[in-house]
Each structure stands twice: as structure tokens, then as C-alpha cells.
Amino acid sequence: MKDKKFIIILLIAVIILSMPYFLRILSGNPTFIGDSYYHTRIAKIIDSKSVSYADNLVHGGRTYFLNPYHVLLSFFSGFLGMELTARLLPLFLGLLSLSLFYFILRRYMVKDRFLITVFLIISPIFAYTFTVLNEHSLAIFLILLGNSLILLKKKWFLALAVLIFALLPFISFFSVIFNVILLLNQGIMDKKNSKNIFTALLFLVLFSIISFSVFNLDIEKSIAKLGVEEFISDFGGLLGFSIFILVLFVLGLAYLWNKKYITIYLSLIILLAAVFYFGSYVNQYLCFLVVIFAGLTFNRLLRRKWSLTAIKNFTLIVLICGLIFSPLSYIKILSDYPPDHKIVYSLDFLRESSNEGDIIFSHYNNGFLIESIAERPVLLDGLLNDIPFAEEKLQESSEIFYSSNLIDTKQLLEKYSIE
Template identity: 30%
Template sequence: MKRKEVKKILLILIVSTVLLSLFHIFRFLKTSLLPIYDQYLYKDFSVILPFIVSILNILILYLILRQILKNDSERFFVLLLFIMSPIFIFVHGTLNNIYFSLTLILLSVFLILKEKHFFSVFVFLGAFWVNQNYVFLILIILTIFLERNMVKNSFFPYISIVFLIGLFTTFNNYNTYLNLHLIITDFISDFGAQIGFGVFSLILFSIGILLSWKQKAKHRIFYFCMVSLFFMSLFDKDTLIFLNIFISLYGGFALYYIYKRKWSSENLKNYVIILIMCGLIFTSGSYIKKISDSGPFESEYISLKWLSNLAPGKVLSDYKFGHFIHSISNFDVYSDTNYYLYSDKSRINYYTKIFQSRNLEEIINFLENNNIKYIWINQEMKNSIWETEEQGILLILKNSKHFTKIYDYEVEIWEFNKHSN
């Protein structure tokens, strides 16, 4: 490896470290608890593990790019877009079960490229063990690389991918209407998406696709894969994390083209590059600010640790906090983000109705039928679900002997006692 190439890798690692450090600084100014996404399994390693894995993911991705891109400057621009993407910050800045799966899948791809198929199978199995939701994604990746050894113009990989996506949609009965209806806010971080792409990255990606179209036969399996991943992301937003690698790849092609192309005006070229870099920095900065301001906060964490010492029972809260509540307290929850994504939203509709109800009998029947023992309410819920303290179930909680407020410090926890007179 040349010294110039090593310097570029070090620069990428420095930039990624700066971005993640800025996120941690902004976050720890508010709370010592990192945002939790889904059911986080690695509590004992909290802050340090995502940071270490971020370095591993960058290095493994670089090794993969070395196998498919000959130009080190192209590799540099691809990695630059990758580490400056909001998705990179999300995956390696929050507590989630995604980043380690990403490491294993990237490692298995690298092993396949190095023709270490025996070891790659074991790594893929490890990725499946860590997160079973990625089984279809893993099979699609295997199909893509199988295409390298197929007869030219064979349709087998494409038919296989369509078949796998059909199975994926069958086994993941998610609701696509919401994502299609709010496509902008669901997929673009600048417009509010928690897991989404930056506007400038998408612009560069579009340019990269146009540039690659001259060699579309060479890229067609990747085009097909990107369309497949996008379709899968309508059902499971985590798929965007893997689609982001392709966005960075083709965006890197475009950035390299802009950098190397001969311009009639050198000043214009510099202005365009500066504009692009400012756009990428702005997207990263605004996303860091947004996610560092989001919950959960320490007071919420403390309330759930306190709750975990009580008698076990199912907890009712807003679906957005379901995974967080379960991860910290180990108590079952009535609803979480999985129920929100499923096409059958009956649970969401039921508890939404109950939250607005003042009918004591209706509320008690609902809680009894669903074996709910605790109700967990934070400040965000009070601000978004109800307009006043006397609205809906809040009024019933205060005035019925069936409910006892057992915790009240920035978070309210109510215990339900169906036998109270």
C-alpha cells in the first residue's frame, strides 16, 4: 500500500472520528445516555463498541473497494461520502443492533471477493445469528456475487432476487402505505427521516448513475440490487443502511468525475466542489444536532431502571418508546415500532383511542384484556398526544382509585389495580 493511499485512509478515519466525537459532545451536553434504536443487545459496551466498530467498518469497506475500484482517489471519495452520510452517524452513534451485523456482512463480502468462500459462509451465518431479519438481504448478496461466475447475460440472478423479495414481503407483513405516502420525510434526513439520505448525496448519486450508464451492462446487477433494496426498505427501513453503501459508491464516482474533469474555469470548478462539501457538512451537522437532541434522556432511563425493580408487568406507552422500555426494564410492552410498521395496526389504534378516552369502564376493560399493569408517560407524550392535563386518560388517572402514581420525576409511571374499590 502506497504512502499516499495510507494518508487518505488516515484522513477518512480522522474525519469519521471528528464527526462521531462532535455527536457525542452535543449529546453528552444534554444527557450521558446515547439514543437507543430497537432492542439494543450490547449494553455492557455502550459507548465504546459503536465507535470501535465504525473503524472496522470503514477499513473493511475500504478493502472491498480495493477489489472493485483501481483508482485510490475514487475509493477516497466513496469513503468520504460514506462517513459523512447521516446513516453512518446514525449506525455508529446510536445504540442499536445494526452496526455489528453490518461489520459481519461487509467482512463476508470481502472474503467472497478474496475467494475465501468457506470462511465467508461462517461469517454470513454469524450475521444471521446476530440479526435474523437480514436473512433475505444475505441471500441477495450471495446471489449478486454468484452472478460473477454465471454465464454472460444469464437471467438466473435476477429471477432469484425477485423470488427472494417475494419471500421477504410474504414473511414481513409490513405496511407500505405510510412509507409511500411520506416518501420524502421517510427517506431524506434533511426533511426529518431518522434513517435517511442527505440531499447532496442523492444528487451526486444521480449524477453517478448517469455517468455509469455508458457501461450499463457492467453495472446492471448493481442497478437491479439497488432497486431491490429500495423496495425492501419500504417494508424495513434498516435496509437503507445497506443501500447507503451503493449511494456512496455512485456518489463517489460523481465526486471523482467533478474533481478530475477539465473545466473551462478553474474557479467555477472550485466553487462547485466547495458548494458540494458545504452541503455535505451542513447535512451531517444538522443531523448530528437533530439526533443529539432526541430522546431517550437520562431521566427516562432512570425511571425505567427504577421500574425494573418492581413486580414484572406489561407496560403501556407510545409505540415509539416500546423498544426502549423493554431494553431497559426487561418488561413486556403493549406496542413498539414493529407494531407501527405492520399492516395490522389494531394495537396502535386501540391504545390511541384509550389515551383519548374518559370512559373508566372502557379503559379498565382494555387494560384487563391486555394484562397491562403499568402506564409510562414522558414529557414528549404529554406534549404530542394531549393538549391539556385534563384530557383523555390523564383525567382518569388522577381521579380513579384504580390507578396509583408510583413515580413522578419528569416521567410519570402509573400502576393499574383492577381490584381497587
């Protein structure tokens, strides 16, 4: 029975993660989704480059340091082709991450693990993380894999976990922070396995300090301003939570309050605050914690004795409908997300009608598409943190977009050699 439940979870996950691309292809749009183009571009060129090189398709250039995610993408594309790899790799990592998450919940004897895992796969953030190419999908998988190995309580599994964690600094600085907080809380709560957990934590911190010092790796920081809508998918946030899952999460924090778990609550506050510093991608990691509280709360609502059955039924119907509607609407958003064949045609025309060194001015959200399809340098793209003088360029880009003064606009365009 337990195996059947898990198979059902995997089948639902496959359907949800496959639907965006299935709908795109069905509508005659075989293109990748959004930021996937940056990762496919880098994966195609890393074979001919060194570990570190200058990416000159953005104004001022930026130093690229080899990311394990791009190595993995390049490796599989070598025999599967980039078209197939770009669609299968996120799905593959998603199913593995889901399996490991379920395994961890089972090892900690969480009774509501089936419901919690269902909440995870219907979360819009889960759909994005494991549908669109992004390095955080690999970081999440490695964190879950390493923590699963530690739970097996064998020395060589612990050694393997330490080696896996050593890759995290090369993917994302926040992934290191998240895993440190995760291990710290596990070490405090799991007394029987605390020695192994704190050993892994110590090595993770040491490896990270050495990696960031020796290789001068970047520490991500959000430059673009984040609004409330960025955190709620129902308001248009691409990396936002379902408002119904958020409500259950907040209720869970209050309902399940226990002074024994004060470190967990403090950790959640730190992680939630980190969103404003690092950016909305932090939600991809937080999602795995948020759904635990949401799932536990929903189960309490199901089992709770209500004085009025009608109110209970109405509340549950609203929640269930909201939870089902949210992933369905989000799948439609992903399936319609740029680019489409018209945009690709326009970018092909741009490539043919411009010179190789011409800098293209556009909103930074379009940067990756211009770099990858039009093969032209841009003023800004989605990796604002890695671009020299990005804040100044972002401010002046806004001035160009909204300026009514032709002379000022011309001066700004000339400043960046935009013709």
C-alpha cells in the first residue's frame, strides 16, 4: 500500500512536470522556457573553454566560473542532444528530489508524508524548478541526496555526502547557507545521529570557505526590487507560492508552535529574510520547508472536530479547489511563457540585420533570449549580480524607457554605444 501511494505521487509529478512543454509543443511552440536559453548557451560552449572565462555577450563582460550544472547539461546533451536534454534533465532531477524528500520524511517517521509530498508537487515553485533549466534544481537534489546519505548512518555514506556537499559552493552561495541551517537543525533534533550530521556540517563550512577564498566565487545578491507579487504565484510571481499553501504555512507556524523547536522557527525567519537579499529564487529551497508546515496544518484541519460541519466542509472545499486550481493555472502560465515562434523569428531577423558587436538595448528579462538566439551582446540580462555597474545600468535603463527628454536619452544610449 505504501509503495502504491509513492507510485501515485511519482505519476502525478510526471504529469505536472511534463505538461508545460507538452502544451507548448501542442500549440506549435517547441521553444525552451525563458531562462533555459542561458543555460543551454553556456553548456554548448564549456567544452571549448577553460574552467573560467569571460562571457562577452553582456556589456562590460563578466567572468564565468564552471558550474557543475552546466557540466551535467553538457554531458547529457553530448549523446541525447540539447533539445531532449533540456526537457528531460529537470524532470529527472525533480523525480529524484521528490523520492529523496519522501525518503527523508519516512526516516524521520513523519506520518503525514504522503500529504506533504502531494503539497510539494502541486506547488507552483516545484513546477518551475523542475521544468525550466536552472542550477538550483541540481543544488536542491544534491542537498537532499547528501542529507539522505547521512541518515543511513554509515561512515562511507557520510564521506560521500561530504563530497556531494563540496559541489554546492560552485552552484550557489545560498545553497550552502540553506544546507548549513538544515544540518544545524537536524543535528540539534536528531541526537542519535548528531555526530555524523555535525561532521558533515563542519566539512561543508570548511570546503565552502576554501572554495570561495581560492576560486573567488560570486555571492549572489538581488539588485532588482522585489514586490509582494513576486512571492505569490496567484499574483503573477514566477517563483511565488500558492496563496493557499502560504495561508496553511502561516497557520501551521502558529498552530504547531512549540518552544522545543525554537531553532526551527528562528531558522525560518532567517531564510524568509534571505529572500530580500538574495532574490526570489530562495523560494525554490524554502518550498520544501513550507509544504511540511502546510501539509501538517491541512491534516489537522481534516481531523479536527468542528462545531459546525457545514463550515468545515465549506472551508475544506475552498482550500482543496484553491490548491488544485493554483498548479493548473501555473502550468498554463509556463506553457505560454516567452519565447514563442514570433519572438524567435524576430530575434533571427535581429541577428541577420545587425553586426556581431552591436549592443542590443532591451529589458533585462529579454537578455538571455537576445544573447542565445540573436547571438548579440546586451546591456543587461537576468544575471544582474554578475554584471559590472549593474545598479547604475539598471537605473539608467529605466530612465531610457520612461524618459521624455530626447537629448538625455541620446546621451545615455551613446554612453553604452547603443546605436
